[in-house]
Amino acid sequence: MRVFCASIATETNTFSPLRTDFADFEQSFYAAPGAHPETPTLCSAVFPALRKRAVTGEIDLIEGTATWAEPGGLVNAKTWAHLRDEVLDQLRTAVPVDAVVLGLHGAMIADGTVDCEGELIEEARKIAGPKAKIGVSFDPHSHLSQKRVENADIITVFKEFPHTDFVETGEACVNLTLRAAHGDISPAISVFDARMIDVLPTSRAPMRGFVDKMIALEQSGEVLSVSAIHGFMAGDSPDLGAKIIVITDNDASRADRIAGELGRELYSFRGHTKPEFLSAKHALKAARASDTGPVVVADVWDNPGGGVAGDSTLMLHEAISQNMTSVVFGTIWDPMAVRLCHAAGEGAVLDLRFGGKTSAHAGHPVDATVTVIKNQRNAVQSFGASIVPLGDSSVVRLGGIEVVLNSNRSQAFSPDLFTNLGIDITQRKVLVVKSTNHFHGAFAEVAAEIIYAAVDGPYPNSPATTKYRNLTRSIWPIAEHPYEMELS
Numbered sequence: 001m002r003v004f005c006a007s008i009a010t011e012t013n014t015f016s017p018l019r020t021d022f023a024d025f026e027q028s029f030y031a032a033p034g035a036h037p038e039t040p041t042l043c044s045a046v047f048p049a050l051r052k053r054a055v056t057g058e059i060d061l062i063e064g065t066a067t068w069a070e071p072g073g074l075v076n077a078k079t080w081a082h083l084r085d086e087v088l089d090q091l092r093t094a095v096p097v098d099a100v101v102l103g104l105h106g107a108m109i110a111d112g113t114v115d116c117e118g119e120l121i122e123e124a125r126k127i128a129g130p131k132a133k134i135g136v137s138f139d140p141h142s143h144l145s146q147k148r149v150e151n152a153d154i155i156t157v158f159k160e161f162p163h164t165d166f167v168e169t170g171e172a173c174v175n176l177t178l179r180a181a182h183g184d185i186s187p188a189i190s191v192f193d194a195r196m197i198d199v200l201p202t203s204r205a206p207m208r209g210f211v212d213k214m215i216a217l218e219q220s221g222e223v224l225s226v227s228a229i230h231g232f233m234a235g236d237s238p239d240l241g242a243k244i245i246v247i248t249d250n251d252a253s254r255a256d257r258i259a260g261e262l263g264r265e266l267y268s269f270r271g272h273t274k275p276e277f278l279s280a281k282h283a284l285k286a287a288r289a290s291d292t293g294p295v296v297v298a299d300v301w302d303n304p305g306g307g308v309a310g311d312s313t314l315m316l317h318e319a320i321s322q323n324m325t326s327v328v329f330g331t332i333w334d335p336m337a338v339r340l341c342h343a344a345g346e347g348a349v350l351d352l353r354f355g356g357k358t359s360a361h362a363g364h365p366v367d368a369t370v371t372v373i374k375n376q377r378n379a380v381q382s383f384g385a386s387i388v389p390l391g392d393s394s395v396v397r398l399g400g401i402e403v404v405l406n407s408n409r410s411q412a413f414s415p416d417l418f419t420n421l422g423i424d425i426t427q428r429k430v431l432v433v434k435s436t437n438h439f440h441g442a443f444a445e446v447a448a449e450i451i452y453a454a455v456d457g458p459y460p461n462s463p464a465t466t467k468y469r470n471l472t473r474s475i476w477p478i479a480e481h482p483y484e485m486e487l488s
Contacts, residue, residue: 001058001059001060001098001099001178001181001182002060002062002094002096002097002098002099003050003053003059003060003061003062003097003098003099003100003101003178003181004062004063004064004090004091004094004097004099004100004101004128005047005050005061005062005063005064005100005101005102005103006063006064006065006066006087006090006091006102006103007041007043007044007046007047007065007066007067007068007102007103007104008065008067008083008084008087008102008104008108008116008120009041009042009043009044009067009068009069009103009104009105009108009139010024010025010068010069010070010071010072010075010105010107010108011071011105011107011108011139011141011142011232011235011305011306011307012071012072012073012074012075012107012108012109012110012307013071013072013073013234013235013306013307013308013459013460014073014074014109014234014235014236015234015236015458015459015460015466016072016073016074016234016308016309016458016459017308017309017358017359017458018072018073018307018308018309018358019072019073019074019075019076020069020072020073020074020075020076020079021075021076021078021079022078022079022082022083024070024072025067025068025069025079025083027069027389027408028067028068028069028070028389028408029041029044029066029067029068029069029389030065030066030067031044031065031066031067032065033062033064033065033090034063036063036066039385039386039387040167040170040385040386041066041068041386042068042105042139042163042166042383042386043068043103043104043105043137043139043166044066044068044103044170045103045137045166045167045169045170045171046101046102046103046135046137046170046173046174047063047066047103047170048170049167049170049171049173049174049175050101050174053178058178059099059178062090062094062097064086064087064090064091064094065083065086065087065090066103067083068105070304070305070408070409070410071304071305071307072307072409073307074109074110074111075108075109075110075111075116076110076111077110077112077113079110080108080110080111080113080116084116084119084120084123087120088120088123088124088127091124091128092127095127095128096129097128097132098132098133098181099132099133099134099135099177099178099180099181100124100128100132100133100134100135101134101135101136101173101174101177102120102121102124102134102135102136102137103136103137103170103173104117104120104136104137104138104142105117105138105139105142106138106139106141106143106144106148106229107139107141107143107232107235107237109235109237114236114237114238114470115143115145115147115148115237115239117136117138117142117145117148118145118148118151119147121134121136121147121148121151121152122147122151124151125151132181133153133154133177133181134151134152134153134154134177135152135153135154135155135156135173135174135176135177135180136148136152136154136155136156136173137155137156137157137158137169137170137173138155138156138157138158138227138229139157139158139163140157140158140159140161140163140200140227140228140229140230141161141230141231141232142157142229142231142232143229143231143232143235143237143238143239143240144191144229144239144243144245145238145239149189149191152189153177153180153187153189154173154176154177154180154187154225154247155189155225155227155245155247156169156170156172156173156176156225156227157169157227157228157229157245159202159211159214159215159227159228160202160211161200161201161202161203161207161230161437162201162202162203162438162439162440162441163438164384164441166384166386167384167385172225176224176225176247185224185249185250186249186250187224187247187248187249187250188248188249188250188251188252188255189245189246189247189255190245190246190247190248190252190255190256190258190259191243191244191245191246191259192244192246192256192259192260192262192263193241193243193263193473194241194242194243194244194263194264194266194267195241195242195267195473195474195475195476195482195483196241196242196266196267196270196475196476196477196482197230197231197233197240197241197242197463197475197476198230198242198269198270198271198273198274198476198477199273199274199436199437200228200230200242200269200273201273201274201275201437201440203437203440203441203444204273204275206269206272206273207269207273210228210262210265210266211228213262214226214227214228214262217258222248222254222258223246223247223248223254223255223258224247224248224249225245225246225247226244226245226246226247226258226259226262227244227245228242228243228244228245228262228266229241229242229243229244229245230242231243233460233461233463233466234306234307234459234460236468236469236470236471237470237471238470238471238472238473240468240470240471240473240475241473241475242266242267243263244259244263244266245259246258246259246262267476270476270477271477275452276452277300277452277453277454278451278452278453278454279453279454279455280299280314280315280318280453280455281318281322283297283451283452283453284297284315284318284319284322284324284430284453285322286451287327287429287430287449287451288322288324288429288430290429290448290449292448292449293326293428293429293430293448294425294426294428294429294430294431294446294447294448295429295430295431295447295448295449295450295451296430296431296432296433296439296443296447296449296450296451297315297430297431297432297433297451297452297453298432298433298434298435298436298437298439298450298451298452298453299312299315299432299433299434299435299453299455300435300436300437300452300453300454300455301436301454301455301456301457301459302314302315302362302434302455302457302458302459303411303434303435303436303459304333304409304410304411304434305410305411305435305436305438306411306436306459307459308359308362308457308458308459309333309357309358309359309362309409309458310331310332310333310409310410310411310434311332311333311334311355311356311357311358311359311362312332312355312356312359312362312363312434312455312457312458313332313355313356313362313363313364313365313366314362314363314455314457315329315432315453315455316329316332316355316363316366316401316403316432317363317364317366319401319432320366320398320399320401323399323400324400324401324430325399325400325401325429326400326427326428326429326430327400327401327402327428327429327430327431327432328401328402328403328404328418328423328425328428328430328431328432329401329402329403329404329432330403330404330412330417330418330431330432330433330434331390331393331403331404331405331406331410331412331417331434332354332355332403332404332405332406333405333406333407333409334354334355334357334405334406334407335391335392335407337352337353337354337355337394337405338391338392338393338394338405338407339392339407340352341372341375341394341396342375342392342394344372345372345375346372346373346374346375347371347372348371348372349369349370349371349372350369350370350372351367351368351369351370352366352367352368352369352370352396353365353366353367354366354396354403354405358458359457359458361456361457361458362457362458363457366398368398369398370396370397370398371396371397371398372394372395372396373394373395373396373397373402373422374394374395374421374422374423375392375393375394376392376393376394376420376421377392378391378392379391379392379393379406379420379421380420381412381413381414381416381417381420382413382414382416382442383413383414383438383442384441388410388413389408389410390406390407390408390410390417391406391407391408392406392407393405393406393407393421395421395422395423402423402428404417404418404421404423411433411434411435411436411438411439412433412434412435412438412439412443413435413438413439413442414439414442414443415431415442415443415446417433418431425446426446431443431447463475463477463478464477464478
């Protein structure tokens with residue numbers, strides 16, 4: 001059995017001041033055919049899963065390109081065309097194939113192409129032919145179009161947010177796609193549009209119980225797969241919003257029924273899923289008042305994982321105004337400041353301007369006399385089994401505050417963001433991280449308390465007031481009752 005695999009992934013914030021080009025993919029992760037590492041990336045877990053099957057002799061694996069860019073702004077048209085055509089040409093060379101497996105994110109939008117993944121899957125279907133089985137994996141913060149559903153046989157989506165199950169999701173995609181290619185199953189896909197958009201962390205109720213229910217349905221054998229698309233509120237897509245995907249073995253009516261039941265339940269959670277968000281002032285005051293540490297404070301909206309720059313200084317300015325000590329910030333993206341720190345050397349004291357460069361809504365740059373505590377070439381952090389590059393990085397101290405400056409944009413995933421740079425987090429009272437919820441899985445193990453801070457900035461965090469142009473469907477909270485008739 002011949003199987004082709006490839007991975008193109010990024011998450012596009014169409015309201016971000018950033019832009020994304022091929023250099024962003026190269027800087028984050030780019031593996032030519034056969035060069036994918038043994039460890040998976042967030043969206044390329046299908047590669048090691050397929051390699052395991054190839055080793056047993058079950059399949060003849062043809063690997064295409066695997067690449068990922070940190071979430072950012074609109075992808076330029078030339079970059080999208082280059083990556084799309086690169087993978088499709090590789091598939092043309094590989095045919096005939098029995099299966100195609102694609103590790104995708106699902107929220108990529110390019111200049112002139114609002115549904116990049118739909119276009120890629122549709123073209124892959126034309127090349128592979130109607131008999132080949134196509135399996136795709138998605139991040140839940142994606143846009144599920146009809147074009148994707150019509151051209152894929154298997155769709156699996158990370159169930160967890162934070163996405164701690166990305167390896168299992170890739171393995172499930174591979175397993176089901178190969179079973180379909182062998183003729184062991186005949187997948188029937190049903191999609192229910194929940195017509196809502198919200199922040200849906202699965203580390204807390206009610207989403208925790210909802211995910212457990214999805215897992216139980218799969219384990220019972222009643223369905224082959226069940227997934228929840230959360231949607232990505234910062235992407236102006238006509239398919240924006242939450243959807244339920246159910247796959248059964250040749251039982252469309254059962255898939256429709258279960259998808260509808262789960263979709264209605266998900267809709268009932270609207271407005272009740274987010275943790276309490278405090279202002280920067282109150283979040284930092286609460287952290288200072290805690291009797292134990294370290295207290296983790298999440299700057300949820302200046303999150304590079306949502307496509308913004310991650311160079312907002314609003315939280316840092318608040319910490320300075322409160323004369324905070326024993327606090328460390330991770331990270332502020334500023335390649336120029338990092339370069340200056342590396343030039344000055346560890347131990348140097350210099351006047352440094354950093355942060356606040358890319359948006360008028362992300363605070364003023366910080367001007368301070370700082371001490372360079374640490375310089376590190378090619379720093380990294382971990383996200384489960386994945387290694388995330390931070391690029392050249394520096395740690396600077398101003399008063400009782402330490403700041404990690406990085407040259408590759410990345411949200412905070414793990415405490416080793418700090419410990420890899422020599423920071424003993426057990427000796428710090430407060431850790432401020434830029435992340436909405438991906439930090440939670442690893443930081444919860446070391447945090448005495450976790451506080452969420454909502455600081456307005458370049459991320460469009462209120463769908464009811466965001467000026468979408470491509471979204472024409474009625475969804476909550478833009479519409480208070482988007483489809484009462486269907487739910488009655």
